[in-house]
Amino acid sequence: MRRQYPFHLIEPKWQTFWDKQQTFRAFNPGDELPATHPFAQRHQLNGKVDAAQLPQKFYILDMFPYPSGTGLHVGHPEGYTATDILARYRRADGFNVLHPIGWDSFGLPAEQYAVRTGQHPRKTTDENIANFTKQIKSLGFSYDWSRELATTDPGYFKWTQWIFLKIYNSWFNPKTNKAEPIETLEYPAQLQSASGVSPEDLETQRRTYRDSKRLAYVSEAPVWWCEQLGTVLANEEVVDGKSEVGGFPVTRKPMRQWMLRITAFAEKLLADLNTIDWSDSLKEMQRNWIGRSEGASVEFQIQGSKFKVEVFTTRPDTLFGATYMVLSPEHKLVNEITTPEQKDAVEQYKQAATNKSDLERTELAKDKTGVFTGAYAINPVNGEKIPIWIADYVLASYGTGAIMAVPGHDTRDFEFAQKFSLPIIQVVQPPEGKDWQGYTDDGVSVNSASAEISLNGLPTAEAKNKISAWLEQKGLGKKTINFKLRDWLFSRQRYWGEPFPIIWKRDSNGHLYHEALPESELPLMPPSLTDYKPTASGEPPLARAKEWVALPDGSVRETNTMPQWAGSCWYYLRYIDNKNETAFVGKEAESYWMGARESLKFPVSSLGLEPTSNLKPQTSNSKVHPGVDLYVGGTEHAVLHLLYARFWHKVLFDLGYVSTPEPFFKLVNQGLILGEDGQKMSKSRGNVVNPDDILKEFGADAFRLYEMFMGPLEMTKPWNTNGVAGVYKFLGRVWRLFVDEKSETEFEQAETTSSDSNELLKLIQLHAGIREVEPTKEQLKTLHACIKKVTEDLEAMRFNTAISAMMMFINESLTWETKPVSVLRAFLQLLAPFAPHLSEELWARLDSQFGTGSSSLSYAAWPGYNSDYLIEDTLEIPVQVNGKLRDVIQVSADASQADIEAMAKASEKVKPFLEGKTIKKVIVVPKKLVNIAVA
RNA sequence: GCCGGUGUGGCGAAAUGGCAGACGCACAGGACUUAAAAUCCUGGGACCUUAAAAAGUCGUGUCGGUUCGAGUCCGACCACCGGCACCA
Structure with missing residues (x-):
């Protein structure tokens, strides 16, 4: 594809600029702010500032990358681009943004390489980090590189x-x-x-x-x-x-x-x-993993023995239906209670169980196995004698490693009882039309009475309460909560x-x-x-x-x-204060970056186009307790990293080292990016897309834009390189909105003979149609509609629709003969978070020709929108008859409902559908639609 | 089996209960060009009818419901993706 604009010169230029200026350096309370730094200028700060003087914080975090030898794939930058866009947006919005990156650099591959070659893992690790850094930097992310860290650094792992x-x-x-x-x-x-x-x-x-x-x-x-x-x-x-x-x-x-x-x-x-504020599915995964279940523990006396067996059950209401008991093969009491006649069989079964891997145990799960121990337990509720078996469907690691089996109302017990011909009795009455055998849901207790207690006629929940209270009173059991979570x-x-x-x-x-x-x-x-x-x-x-x-x-x-x-359990804390040699994180810095922030209020106020420097973000009075304000990464860490990190954080919180009980307030999972064939990307399928190739052909801005344009961040979606060409063309149109065509031709010719990129870029002139004039009403409408949509979409992380709004702006503005500087500046601010290199370049060109309003695009105040500009003089109102569209009428914006109704009925296209019918009802939705219901 | 998510043109997708398919890709036609590329303009769900159009009918996984009006809300089901799975 022909090059749309000289991104190959623009992108390195601005990456170098940002590096030199340290544009994205985030300042801690107590830091010395250089007066020349754009952040200091935006907020009119100078010298040493404390937390109260700094603007509100916003901590945007990417999941910790492992620097592998294979480098980035297109999945990595998806989340990174999303967070970068938001980081840039929040900076413009007036926040002090912490947006760091570092390396989860301990790990197996470097060690395996060391085993094979004898090369120290540190060497491999350092090389991989260098490679990742280069790749990530080429994407123009606004990380504060002064906070970079690596878990393999002694200064880090000391802590x-x-x-x-x-x-x-x-x-x-x-x-x-x-x-x-x-x-x-x-x-x-x-x-x-x-x-x-x-x-x-x-x-x-x-x-x-x-x-x-x-x-x-x-x-x-x-x-x-x-x-x-x-x-x-x-x-x-x-x-x-x-x-x-x-x-x-x-x-x-x-x-x-x-x-x-x-x-x-x-x-x-x-x-x-x-x-x-995490997704339901992720919370659910953690809940499942933690696996809390409420029930009761009940003690069963072994007949003719001093031993007791404790079982855990979530259904104490079915105690009368317990017809046998099962211990896991590993249970402590198995040897104690097994009768001499059964000893060989039990021993053999135990041996077989240990030899089975867990995989085999679960794979063979369909077919239940077990052995009778010869011993009997006494059901405490009715004194019945029930046989005790061992079976590997009972896990040693959960509950007490023993169960009371209620085959009438538990699927597993039912299967087992059928196989070994154990008695099955009904103690729960299901709703009409359902078979009681194997019915496991709630119902009404039946056949559950002894001389001392009766549950008969009670719904399951009440029966549970009654029997639990009775057991507790008798000292036979108590309410218990069990977790699946293991240490x-x-x-x-x-x-x-x-x-x-x-x-x-x-x-x-x-x-x-x-x-x-x-x-x-x-x-x-x-x-x-x-x-x-x-x-x-x-x-x-x-x-x-x-x-x-x-x-x-x-x-x-x-x-x-x-x-x-x-290392990944606490890295987000070290970013806050990565050079601290006396503490893992300084107290003041920690409470500033992790502490409560004012909740965001939306929508932003209508501020017109005037710069809003010094304006603190619009806030309400309520405070939220966020820790990290936004954390973006893949679902693969749902129960590992995210559970472990929460655990460490809670320990540190209890011990008084951090200020919030939770580390990550809002968490968003980016969706998986599939290959062009709709399959998971993998080397073996040969459908892996290398970001380096995309960057070379289309540039970082187009790459970033495409990653966001593909669809909603959280969805799984297939890669399509043609789609990159689409957003690339859009950036070309932005470029052509700003630059003079003739000068670009000269630039292209000069490029064949010169390689001095600064000199070359100087050849390019701004478009002659760009002038310092008052925008027309139409132009303001186009712009402010775009500001509104992009702002709202950024707040809601709907990047794809924000981009389409900007495309609409460009499609419209390319038809303008005169392009007011103020409108173009505001548009560049909207584009900047998405395509920062191109935006900076065009922003600088406007500055050099028309004088500067602001030193730095990255900290220029986010434009507000004025809804007055969005009001239409005439509205197009669809007219429906019985919910079917029949006409669209032009109505002046101040027309009354009665006027609109009259006009709708008068429409030539509508009339035929009303003839000979009775109008039952007319619905006029102001500014939206008319629906005439007829019979 | 249980939990969560998703089903909309050829494709990626968009739509506070109010004109389904914005925006983009691919495609087709046109302009520019000696030509091509690039660029610019135009078209496009299906069906029916027609020389062409207009008009009309149908259409958001399936079936039903609520509503003046449903992609959107409710109920039942189907398919795909992800997670968990003998957790008592």
């Missing part, structure tokens, strides 16, 4: 380790419902004084107790082990029994691991979803991650215990290695560094490292 220590040194106090320093933990009575035990033993016991309460603790429980990756994985990283990364098989393996007690925050993580497995057997600031020691009794490194020893650097593989004995790679591991006093370092999620 990741520091936060870990805060978590390690905290416990969750159920009384205050908060994380608190471990020092506030009270010991139980028997550990209060050293009566009867030596001081050493007391301290050992206290330490054990303390360690069992910490938010970071060591567990020996079975974990997901991935042989191919050579590491353990968190629950969230295992998908369908395979590793999320690479799709390798995983197995359960008991190992000593670090866990973070995220379950303590389950209730808050769930409840606080109601305080943030977060936080250690990995890798090299390229943050080392734990933890050392292991032995006390005088020979007990191994862990201890935090002092803060003064942070950052704890990883050792240098020549071989990055795990050791032959399966220890993490760090164990190879014998000198690093062994400390002079005989203690040894922890050799696990943190998972990649650690």
Whole structure:
């Protein structure tokens, strides 16, 4: 395609300009503002300013990119473009905008490359970051690059380790419902004084107790082990029994691991979803993952034994229908209660269950299996003797690992009971016409009475309440809330991650215990290695560094490292104050950028075209508590990063380090961009679009515009390079609205002989039709309609329709003979967030010819619209008969309803449809339409 | 199975309950050109009728409802996409 305008000269020119001027540097309270900076000039600030003097903040964040070796694909810049447009818009709107970028640079690929080649992962990482930076910069995003950070930077991970220590040194106090320093933990009575035990033993016991309460603790429980990756994985990283990364098989393996007690925050993580502005689907995913369910725990006595089994049920109202009980094969009591006759069968079944991978367990789920233990439990509600089975459809990890089976009203129990011919009885009456067998919804209790209690005739909800109260009163059970959420497995057997600031020691009794490194020893650097593989004995790679591991006093370092999620749990806080050497974030900066802001009021007031510098954004009195004001990224982080980050943030909030309980107030997921064939982009399909190629042919502005023009941000949509040509042509039309055709021809000829881009650009002259004249009424109408639409669409993130509004403006304005400078300036302001390079270039040209009104387009006050200009003299009113369009009539704007009705009835096109009919009703919607209902 | 989202021209899409298809792509015709590209202008849902048009009928996944009026609201269903899935 022929080049529409010299973007290849314009774009680098303005990128360099922005870099030099530091145009997009965001200022913290206490920062020294250079008087020459356009932000200082816009807000008439100078020197050191405090938070009260600064305009309102707006924090716009992109999800943390992992700098992979393959570089950007077209999906990345979709969200980045959206946030950049809004960042630029908010700056023009008068906000102090924080819009940073950085690198989630720990991660597996660099380490795997190191394993293969011996090259230090840092080298690969640095190269990839350089490549990403170059690509991202070429798109003209208005990031404050002075705040760039990388998780692999010791200056950063020092604080990741520091936060870990805060978590390690905290416990969750159920009384205050908060994380608190471990020092506030009270010991139980028997550990209060050293009566009867030596001081050493007391301290050992206290330490054990303390360690069992910490938010970071060591567990020996079975974990997901991935042989191919050579590491353990968190629950969230295992998908369908395979590793999320690479799709390798995983197995359960008991190992000593670090866990973070995220379950303590389950209730808050769930409840606080109601305080943030996220999409329903995303909130729902988190709710499902947290998986709160209300029910009751009930104790069943084992017949002829001292043991009791506790079960969890959400349907205590069906207790009378429990005809058997099932323990998970891993349940503690299985060995205790199994009768000698059943021992072999049970042992065999248990063995088979452990050997099955979880994938097999779920895949074979259709066919229920199980074995009778020979033991019986007593149903506490009616004294019935019910058999106890073990079956792997009961999970050890959920609830108590045991259930009461109510085959009449639970699908799984029903299947199992049918297969093993166990009794099925009805205790819930479904609504008319539904079979009670396997009916699992609410109904009315039946067959549920004993000498002491009857639920018969009660609707499910009431029956639940009644039986729960009765159980509680009898000491047989109580209301219980269960969560699916498990604690977060936080250690990995890798090299390229943050080392734990933890050392292991032995006390005088020979007990191994862990201890935090002092803060003064942070950052704890990883050792240098020549071989990055795990050791032959399966220890993490760090164990190879014998000198690093062994400390002079005989203690040894922890050799696990943190998972990649650690760094991304708090990066948004470090952006606020990334150079701070004494704190992970400064208090004043944190409360300014993360604190409450005035809620936005919309629509913007009608201010005409006059510059509105110094005007603080229109606000209402209500304050919202946002944290990050807008966070944009993909859905793939729904339950990993977004849950983990919320958890860390809540710990930091409880400990008083941050000012909001939630990190991300508004979150928007950009939709997936598919290949031109409508399929997911992938190398193997060969449908991957490389942004570099698009930039080369169409330029960054056209690329940005197309990414937004494709459709609503949140939708999945296919890429179409022809579509880029469409918006590119639009930018060409903008260009031709402003420049003189003849001078452009000269420019093109000169370009064949010269390569001095500044000299070349000087050849281009503004269009002769551009003059400093009063705009006509029509021109003002066109402009203000555009301002209104673009402004409203930006507020609602409807970028695609904002662009079409600007296209309409251009289509219209190209027909003007005289183009008033004031109108063109306002249009460039609207275009600037979308196509900043072209806008800056044309803005500067207007300035140099007509004098400057403002030094910088980026901080020029956003134009308001005057609705007076939008009023039409005559309106086109559609006339319907029985809802069908019959005519469109011209009506003067001040015509009365009666006039309009009369004109509608008088219309020649309408008349035939009224003839011979009775008019039942005439609806006149002012300025909209007339509908005549006839019979 | 459960939860969430989406169904509108050849394609991407737009429409506070009020003229369905704005804006753009692709396409067709015309202007400019020796010619092509680029640019500029015009056209375009389907059907029916017609030499052409006008007029008319139908049309937003399907079926029904509310309403003067439904792409939009309500009910039932179908398809596709995403997530969860033996969670008691």
